[in-house]
Amino acid sequence: MATPHIELEDKSKIAKTVLMPGDPLRAKFIAETYLENVEQINGVRNMFGYTGTYKGKKISVMGSGMGMPSIGIYSYELFKFYDVETIIRIGSAGAYTDKLNLYDVVLSTAAWSESSYAKTMGVSSKKKLNATKSVNSALKRSAKKLGIEIHEGVIHSSDVFYRINGDEFKDIHEKHGCLCxxxxxxxxxxxxLATGKKAACLLTISDSLVTHELTSAKERQEAFTRMMEIALNAKVWPF
Known part of the structure; x- marks a missing residue:
């Protein structure tokens, strides 16, 4: 049955693995560019979701919106009510080090955050949560096969986009080892963790807090194809 935020009635129409960009228009771009036999599965609040096939595999892609409360709602409903087993976030990130350039791909080993999300959920009081190792291994194999370099490490998940102290990222990078x-x-x-499912996060560097370089909104929507292709070609079971 449908949830408050996802209109799909038949959960068999959603794949066991969902790719989840923040931007619903990036989800639309992926569906139209890479998938065959595409069916739209959600349009509530314009949070577009699609299911199709990629090289014969059933796969879904759906936007998450911006911020932890938004992805928290959509990912929980997918895990809990639609029997999704694995969600791979494919998003954009700001670099905390000059070793990362625009369009570089980062694979998150863990996410550090000041957020109380996990504690409020009743899951963990820890400030750093790990990605699922088996999914990360599949993503690394995919990247290697495609010949795409990836950077691995801890990332920072922030509740605030516009920080008053613009240099605070330097302390976060030094103290917690966050790459972006x-x-x-x-x-x-x-x-x-709450649902006993699997999750990973691939990111493309869209801007740099060090060099102040940045990409356009259209580039964030359509040009982050290496990250998309790594996720699409990862042999995550079940797909």
Whole structure:
């Protein structure tokens, strides 16, 4: 049956693995560019979701929106009510180090956050939550096969996009080893723990807090194809 935020009635129409960009238009782009036999499975609040096939495998892609409360709602409903086994976030991030350039791909080993999301959920009081190792291994194998370099490490999941102290990222990078910042993966990892499911996070560097370089909104929507292709080609079971 449908949930308050996902209109799909028949859960058999959603794949066991869901790719989850923050931007619903990025979900639309992936569906139209890579998938065959596409069916739209959600349009509530314009949070577009699609199911199709990729190289014969059934796969779904759906937007999460921005921030932990938003991905927290959608990922929990997918895990809990639609029998989704694995969610791979494919998002954008801001670099905390000059060793990362625009369009570099980062695989999160863990997410550190100041957020109380996991504690409020009753899952964990820890400030760092790990990605699922087996899914990360599949993503690394996919990247290697495609010849795409990835950077692995801890990332920062923040509740705040516009920080008053713009240099605070330097302390976070030094104290917690965070390579970059985004706003969703900590909640996704918490929901995976809460439901006994699997979660991972692939990111493309869209801007740099060090060099102040940045990409456009259109580039964030359509140009992050290496990250998309790594996720699409990962042999995550069940797909």
């Amino acid at each position: 910042v985004e706003m969703e993966s900590f909640a996704l990892f918490a929901n995976a």
